[in-house]
Amino acid sequence: MSDPRPILIVDDDPALRATLSEQLAVDGEFAPSEAASKAEAGQILLADGSRFDAVLLDIGLPDGDGRDLCAELRRAGLKVPIIMLTGADGEQDVVRGLDSGANDYIAKPFRIMELLARLRAQLRGFDNSEDAVFVIGPYTFRPSAKMLQDPGRNRRIRLTEKECAILKFLYRAGGRPVGRQILLNEVWGYNAAVTTHTLETHIYRLRQKIEPDPAAASLLLTEGGGYRLDPQAGRAAA
Numbered sequence: 528m529s530d531p532r533p534i535l536i537v538d539d540d541p542a543l544r545a546t547l548s549e550q551l552a553v554d555g556e557f558a559p560s561e562a563a564s565k566a567e568a569g570q571i572l573l574a575d576g577s578r579f580d581a582v583l584l585d586i587g588l589p590d591g592d593g594r595d596l597c598a599e600l601r602r603a604g605l606k607v608p609i610i611m612l613t614g615a616d617g618e619q620d621v622v623r624g625l626d627s628g629a630n631d632y633i634a635k636p637f638r639i640m641e642l643l644a645r646l647r648a649q650l651r652g653f654d655n656s657e658d659a660v661f662v663i664g665p666y667t668f669r670p671s672a673k674m675l676q677d678p679g680r681n682r683r684i685r686l687t688e689k690e691c692a693i694l695k696f697l698y699r700a701g702g703r704p705v706g707r708q709i710l711l712n713e714v715w716g717y718n719a720a721v722t723t724h725t726l727e728t729h730i731y732r733l734r735q736k737i738e739p740d741p742a743a744a745s746l747l748l749t750e751g752g753g754y755r756l757d758p759q760a761g762r763a764a765a
Contacts (some may be wrong), residue, residue, distance in 0.1 A: 608649035704751035
């Protein structure tokens with residue numbers, strides 16, 4: 528299983544924030560963080576090195592309107608899904624929220640299972656969108672384009688669908704080793720005709736494409752009976 532996905536909850540109600548954090552974290556699927564104001568959320572989301580996969584954003588914040596924050600985040604280049612949480616569910620409120628750049632809009636009081644379902648749907652869509660970009664070593668990885676870009680050397684590396692799926696799953700593991708059988712099942716499904724030799728062949732070809740020295744791998748490592756991706760390796764050389 529991949530690492531929990533970081534989600535920022537922005538709401539001035541501490542009880543609601545605590546409830547949402549607890550529910551999001553319960554199965555280890557998400558890693559929630561909290562912000563109580565527009566200013567705090569902006570500071571967290573726009574900080575250098577900040578990484579959140581989605582934002583749950585209340586409209587009524589003590590220092591401003593969440594829709595204004597949403598618009599500011601979009602202008603600053605934040606592409607991740609933003610879901611508005613609000614008690615104002617009139618048509619004009621919904622339209623204004625979506626026009627500010629929100630991906631979805633859910634009225635309070637809401638059912639937590641519905642919120643989780645909408646969040647997962649937004650994340651699935653985003654992961655396969657043109658906007659999804661992951662940094663792996665010196666490369667920017669665009670899964671939708673099946674491509675790695677190396678700005679430092681001004682080159683592009685085309686990936687197959689399986690190579691793309693392998694990189695994406697290992698990236699989501701957050702630097703932890705993933706067993707061969709787990710990776711095989713995730714990429715190829717539970718197919719008895721596909722063996723670990725198939726995976727090893729794909730890993731070999733992937734290393735030929737991405738490693739500066741494929742014989743001494745630094746990005747795609749063999750470890751713990753499986754494989755581990757080190758997204759930080761080689762970044763200084765970019």
